[in-house]
Amino acid sequence: MSTVINDTIATVIDGKRVIVKKPELLAPAGTLEKLKIAIHYGADAVYIGGQEYGLRSNAGNFTLEEMKEGVEFARKYGAKVYVTTNIYAHNENIDGLEDYLRGLQEAGVTGIIVADPLIIETCRRVAPKVEVHLSTQQSLSNWRAVQYWKEEGLHRVVLARETTSEEMREMKEKVDIEIETFIHGAMCIAYSGRCVLSNHMTARDSNRGGCCQSCRWDYDLYSLDEGNEQALFAENDSPFAMSPKDLKLVESIPKLIELGIDSLKIEGRMKSIHYIATVVSVYRKVIDTYCADPENFQIKQEWLEELEKCANRPAAPAFFEGTPGMEEQLFGVHGKKASHDFAGLVLDYDKDTGMVTLQQRNFFRPGDEVEFFGPEIENFTQTVEAIWDEKGNELDAARHPLQIVRFKTEKPVYPNNMMRKGLE
Amino acid sequence: MKKPELLVTPHSVDSIEPLIATGADAFVLGEQRYGLRLAGEFNREDMKHAIGKAHAKGKKVYVAVNAIFHNDIANELDDYIAFVKEAGADAIIFGDPAVLMAVRAVAPDMPLHWNTETTATNYFTCNYWGQRGAVRAVLARELSMDEVIEVKENAEVAIEVQVHGMTCMFQSKRPLLGHYFEYQGKVMEIENRKEAKNMLLYDKERDNKYPIFEDQNGTHIMSPNDICIIDELAEMIEAGIDSFKIDGVLHSPEYLLEVTKLYRQAIDLCVENLEEYEEVKEELLEKIEELQPAHRPLDTGFFFKETVY
Numbered sequence: 190m191s192t193v194i195n196d197t198i199a200t201v202i203d204g205k206r207v208i209v210k211k212p213e214l215l216a217p218a219g220t221l222e223k224l225k226i227a228i229h230y231g232a233d234a235v236y237i238g239g240q241e242y243g244l245r246s247n248a249g250n251f252t253l254e255e256m257k258e259g260v261e262f263a264r265k266y267g268a269k270v271y272v273t274t275n276i277y278a279h280n281e282n283i284d285g286l287e288d289y290l291r292g293l294q295e296a297g298v299t300g301i302i303v304a305d306p307l308i309i310e311t312c313r314r315v316a317p318k319v320e321v322h323l324s325t326q327q328s329l330s331n332w333r334a335v336q337y338w339k340e341e342g343l344h345r346v347v348l349a350r351e352t353t354s355e356e357m358r359e360m361k362e363k364v365d366i367e368i369e370t371f372i373h374g375a376m377c378i379a380y381s382g383r384c385v386l387s388n389h390m391t392a393r394d395s396n397r398g399g400c401c402q403s404c405r406w407d408y409d410l411y412s413l414d415e416g417n418e419q420a421l422f423a424e425n426d427s428p429f430a431m432s433p434k435d436l437k438l439v440e441s442i443p444k445l446i447e448l449g450i451d452s453l454k455i456e457g458r459m460k461s462i463h464y465i466a467t468v469v470s471v472y473r474k475v476i477d478t479y480c481a482d483p484e485n486f487q488i489k490q491e492w493l494e495e496l497e498k499c500a501n502r503p504a505a506p507a508f509f510e511g512t513p514g515m516e517e518q519l520f521g522v523h524g525k526k527a528s529h530d531f532a533g534l535v536l537d538y539d540k541d542t543g544m545v546t547l548q549q550r551n552f553f554r555p556g557d558e559v560e561f562f563g564p565e566i567e568n569f570t571q572t573v574e575a576i577w578d579e580k581g582n583e584l585d586a587a588r589h590p591l592q593i594v595r596f597k598t599e600k601p602v603y604p605n606n607m608m609r610k611g612l613e
Numbered sequence: 614m615k616k617p618e619l620l621v622t623p624h625s626v627d628s629i630e631p632l633i634a635t636g637a638d639a640f641v642l643g644e645q646r647y648g649l650r651l652a653g654e655f656n657r658e659d660m661k662h663a664i665g666k667a668h669a670k671g672k673k674v675y676v677a678v679n680a681i682f683h684n685d686i687a688n689e690l691d692d693y694i695a696f697v698k699e700a701g702a703d704a705i706i707f708g709d710p711a712v713l714m715a716v717r718a719v720a721p722d723m724p725l726h727w728n729t730e731t732t733a734t735n736y737f738t739c740n741y742w743g744q745r746g747a748v749r750a751v752l753a754r755e756l757s758m759d760e761v762i763e764v765k766e767n768a769e770v771a772i773e774v775q776v777h778g779m780t781c782m783f784q785s786k787r788p789l790l791g792h793y794f795e796y797q798g799k800v801m802e803i804e805n806r807k808e809a810k811n812m813l814l815y816d817k818e819r820d821n822k823y824p825i826f827e828d829q830n831g832t833h834i835m836s837p838n839d840i841c842i843i844d845e846l847a848e849m850i851e852a853g854i855d856s857f858k859i860d861g862v863l864h865s866p867e868y869l870l871e872v873t874k875l876y877r878q879a880i881d882l883c884v885e886n887l888e889e890y891e892e893v894k895e896e897l898l899e900k901i902e903e904l905q906p907a908h909r910p911l912d913t914g915f916f917f918k919e920t921v922y
Contacts, residue, residue: 277734279756280763305732306741331687337710349681351786356684380681380831383784385731388755389836390819392920396731396755399922404783409815410793411822416907418813426797429814431789431832508786515792 198449199483208446208480212453215271215369216469219458221251224259224270226462229605230564231473234269235259236302238458241289242274242282244326244398245458256296269299273458274312275324277382277396278305290316300344304382313342320344322369326382326396332360339366345451350376350436351508357448367451372438373468374456376507378404378431405432405523427521434517437504439496440488442475447483463531463550466607467499470564495568498529498609528612532559535606536593545598547587553610554586561598563606571599616884617849618856620675620773621873624653624866629666635870636877639673639856641706645828646686647693648677648706649730650781650835652861652869661700673703679728680830681784682709690715698723704748708732713746724748726773730781731755736767743770749855754780754840758916762852771855776842777872777901778860779824780914783834790827813908822908824863835863840914841901843879844894850883871904 198210216232218224227235237259238250251259256270263270272293276282290312293301300320303309304327312321322345323329323338330349338346345367348357352370360368377384385395386403393399407428410421422428436456438445445453453476455468471492479486496504503525505517530551537546553559553573560570576584576596587594621637623629629640642648642655642663655663664674676697682690690711697705698720705716708729716723727733727742728751739750749771752761765772790812813822814834821837846857859876861869875897882890898911905911 277732277753278738280735280760280767283735283737305735305738307735307737310737310741328681331682331684331709331711333687333690333711333714334682334709337714351681351683353683359684378787378789379783379785383681383729383731383781385755385782386834388915388920389782390816390821392918394755394920394922396734397922399920406816408823409817410790410825411813411815413811413813413908418908421794421812422797429793431785431787433787513787515795518787518789518792518796520793520796 198447206483208483210446210449211476211480212446212450213269213369214469214472214476215452215454216465217374217455217458217460218259218465219245219250219460221255221259223458223460223462223465225262226605227465227469228263228266228268230466230469232268232469234271234299234452235263236271236273236454236458238273239289239293242276242278242286242308244273244275244396244400253292253296256293256298260297264297270297271300271302271320271322272298273324274301274308275304275326276308276398277326278307279397282397283307286311287315290319294319302347309341309343322367323347324381325349325371328380328382330356332356332363335360335364335366335368339364345369347371347454349380351380353511354441354444354448354509357445357450361449369452369454370445370450371436371456372442372445372453372472373504374436374460375502376433376436376456378433406430430518430520432519432523433507433513434505434519435500435502436507437496438506438509439471439475439492441506441509442472443479443483443486446476446479461499461531462534463607463609464499467495467562470562471495473564491568495562497527499527499531501525501527526612529560529609530612531607532557532610533587533594533608535561535563535602535604535608537604538598538602540601543597543601544595545602546593546595547608549587549590549592549594551590551610552586552588555596557610559608559610561600561602561606561608563603565603566600566606569600614850614884615853615855616880617854618673619873619876619880620856620858621869622652622859622861623663624861624869626655626659626662626666628653628866628869629663630670631870632873633667633670633672635874637672637873639675639703640667641675641677641858643677643706645680645830647680647690649679649708649784649830650833650862651677652864657696657700660697660702664701668701674701675704675706675726676700676702677706677728678712679706679708679730682711687711691719694723695719706751707747716746726751727770728773734760736764739764739772740767740769743768749773751775751858754836755915755920757919758845758848761849761854761916765849765852765854773856773858774849774854775840775860775914776846776849776857777876778839778858779863779909780836780840780860781833782823782836784831786831788827789832790825826863836914838910838912838914839905840916841898841911842913842916843876843901844898845913845916846879846883847887847890850880868904872901875900
């Protein structure tokens with residue numbers, strides 16, 4: 190790691206270099222529950238979807254009332270809320286846009302993430318207090334285009350997933366604008382905004398939230414020779430696939446911080462609270478540890494292992510150090526099982542009895558080894574002993590989703606801590 | 614009634630004169646370093662010759678500079694655009710705002726056509742780019758006929774619509790064919806793949822075949838059918854659509870020539886003698902059907918197809 194001191198990023202206190210420009214850790218929040226978990230576990234900001242104009246028509250998506258509640262919750266933690274408003278609108282979407290954007294401003298959201306100039310311009314006219322961030326849907330991948338959006342008055346740009354660290358450096362050097370980039374999660378294999386596979390294959394508009402992930406399907410590849418089709422695969426070969434590994438830049442966080450990137454973004458508004466809690470807490474620790482003492486920073490094995498506990502696909506650094514090779518694609522596999530299951534959410538803990546009150550999220554029974562984690566505690570594992578239900582009846586297992594159960598923990602836990610169980 | 618421009622994508626300098634003779638009014642050309650999914654490769658010398666030949670017959674040449682640029686090529690744009698201007702091109706086609714910045718710097722009077730392929734989906738945004746220097750917007754192929762006409766009714770820029778040929782469904786920066794061959798251990802094919810424009814992805818469930826190829830801009834997957842609305846031009850001509858494009862990418866020069874000839878006939882008839890157009894349009898469609906390679910069925914794209922989201 191370069192140790193050149195850049196005044197805006199680092200300073201020296203008592204002979205020790207520390208990072209003063211700590212990037213924002215930005216997490217996805219598909220629902221109000223996810224928003225609260227993300228912020229509680231250390232996100233500086235979350236992005237959510239509204240009822241319209243966003244790109245995940247299947248995600249939870251917030252009503253204006255829920256947004257207000259989310260914004261109030263975030264404010265208590267000093268966190269920010271952004272709303273994805275990044276469809277490419279058709280004529281029919283123009284009606285209602287002004288009211289929608291005024292509603293967002295009224296709900297107190299900090300910014301919107303936008304691709305279509307229609308929404309950029311309309312927001313500035315009717316909801317000027319709302320920051321405008323350019324969405325990755327614009328596939329922004331060069332500094333001159335960054336300069337263009339800066340001159341257009343945008344507050345922040347989200348880069349294309351195809352941007353390398355060297356390209357980010359040049360953008361940061363040449364243009365003074367906030368830059369946000371993805372650090373973790375699933376990715377489009379296409380340039381975002383330049384894929385209409387769903388439109389053709391399922392008559393669902395990918396650029397308005399209808400993406401059906403056709404890029405994760407298998408295909409057969411043929412060559413065409415004088416009109417004759419010839420299979421380009423043998424009997425037992427894996428079919429043609431273009432599914433990428435997920436993005437994971439946990440080991441490049443120091444570099445991103447030194448580049449002065451303003452916001453580090455985790456993908457996944459559809460992911461579970463267990464996934465969000467796990468990923469956010471790891472990146473929180475990496476960022477905080479590096480910023481406090483960059484010279485002595487070392488990535489900890491336990492952080493890497495922690496990410497595996499919720500990973501549902503193999504992961505790779507994608508474009509960060511150049512165009513990814515064949516090994517960053519998935520052939521013949523469609524993901525993998527995470528090493529752990531989310532087993533329960535802590536609702537309460539009784540100091541006197543050492544008993545946790547827990548909401549069940551997956552089957553577990555006495556004798557199972559479980560792990561607790563959360564922002565207030567160090568991870569610990571223990572064996573579950575007797576389990577009781579709310580009425581005090583002893584149970585042979587916690588069988589029912591969302592069932593409330595009690596049992597003894599070996600160490601204190603706190604509300605919203607989570608319990609997970611290893612899988613064989 | 615105004616006659617829309619008939620715009621085609623030539624394969625080489627040699628195609629220019631025959632295409633003019635069969636009825637093309639304007640050409641899109643360029644090189645893959647700067648332009649996306651072109652029918653042919655025109656280096657700087659070729660471009661000058663093509664522009665010379667087109668201008669000699671009063672026809673126009675638009676140069677495609679509509680790739681998605683990274684810093685390396687973004688830094689070359691001033692030089693390329695200065696050349697394009699010098700060569701006498703009638704317009705530059707762009708998608709990336711970096712081109713707008715370069716044009717402002719070195720060719721401020723150069724007319725611009727906005728074409729990102731997939732994101733020109735409403736009239737407001739067409740006009741937005743109009744206010745920033747575009748004189749024309751090339752509409753996304755995923756719009757319905759009604760949407761196209763509504764855009765035209767509200768547009769302050771000229772509107773171009775693709776009426777024939779293949780469309781792009783997907784562009785990735787990654788070399789996906791090369792990766793697949795490498796995964797299979799077929800090194801020879803990796804080396805040859807850059808030249809190969811004859812591969813198809815087969816989708817069993819839909820029984821569709823999607824052309825796929827790689828070039829400097831990455832991997833491109835194309836529509837399984839060729840759009841053909843030679844028999845449905847009247848409504849758009851009446852609405853005043855400014856340009857009809859025939860895309861010849863992944864088709865032969867001979868095919869493009871024949872198709873251009875038939876569309877010339879269709880447009881002329883539709884403007885000059887609507888009744889006769891109505892009478893012969895089925896026949897024109899049949900003639901195009903006869904030209905189609907076996908793996909390229911015709912359809913009407915999204916003009917009459919509803920998408921949901």
